[in-house]
Amino acid sequence: MYKLYYYPLNASMAPHFILEELQTDFELILVDRKTDAHKAADYLALNPAGRIPTLVDGQQVIFESAAICIHLAETHPARMLIPQIGDHNRATCLQWIMYLTNTVQAELMLYFYPQRHSIDSSHASVMVAAQEIRLTDMFALLDAQLETQKFLAGEQLSICDFYLFMLAIWADELKQPPLSFEYLGKYLRRLAKRESIINVCKKENLSLFDYQ
Incomplete structure (x- = not known):
């Protein structure tokens, strides 16, 4: 187990x-x-x-x-939560999981914890404002990716979709949160209907009301 x-x-x-x-x-x-x-x-x-x-x-x-x-x-x-070796979608899936963890998640950490990235706390508000812009651009990129396909790595659900859902939850306090984007918002609301996501959110005490 x-x-x-x-x-x-x-x-x-x-x-x-x-x-x-x-x-x-x-x-x-x-x-x-x-x-x-x-x-x-x-x-x-x-x-x-x-x-x-x-x-x-x-x-x-x-x-x-x-x-x-x-x-x-x-x-x-x-x-089939990750394409098999030899499947052309595998590289796409790995690309997006790396983008989500190495770029979006890393930028969110700087947004939430600016004091960890400067020895001068007076910089914090400026850093947060800059991160807000950067993160909005990143979610806009993801929104564009989802305009013509069902899931982030194509037409098959993958680990990328669950990872993005987690990051979207973290980013819900942005001035332009992920749910506010046309295609990204529809995608997140669709994912929120999955039993696996509903079960985890119940266990972790997170309301999915905004995703209905």
């Missing part, structure tokens, strides 16, 4: 979506960020980066949310 070390609405949410979508057995183990449990010795023994999430799959321990999503999808190929 898989063990997912998680905290509600954190980067563990995407792997949580994937586990629910796979309909496989897994155990959720809360890592309480409020008490810095992710910096405790027992957790650091699993994940020396001291970040959430961590997945335990038998004797294998994996951290980094996108890596966990890829591992889960490749371990369950019949569910």
Whole structure:
């Protein structure tokens, strides 16, 4: 049985979506960020980066949310959440999962935690304003990608879609949130009807009212 070390609405949410979508057995183990449990010795023994999430799959321990999503999808190929080697859509899927984690997620972290990226706290408001513009441009790019196709990597649901849904939840406080974009908004509302997403949001205490 898989063990997912998680905290509600954190980067563990995407792997949580994937586990629910796979309909496989897994155990959720809360890592309480409020008490810095992710910096405790027992957790650091699993994940020396001291970040959430961590997945335990038998004797294998994996951290980094996108890596966990890829591992889960490749371990369950019949569910087709990542195109197989040789499929021309595989490179597209990998492109978007890397864009989401390396670019959009990274920019969101700077938006939420500007003080971590400067030794002068007076810069924070300017950094947040700049990030707002950058993130809006990124969601506009994703909106354009979804204008002519059902899912982010084509016509087949993939790990990219669950990862984007997580990031869209985080970005809902932007002046132009993801739901406000025409095609991206329709796509997110459609995903919000999936049983896997509904189940995770119930467990992580997130209302999907705005997605109805």
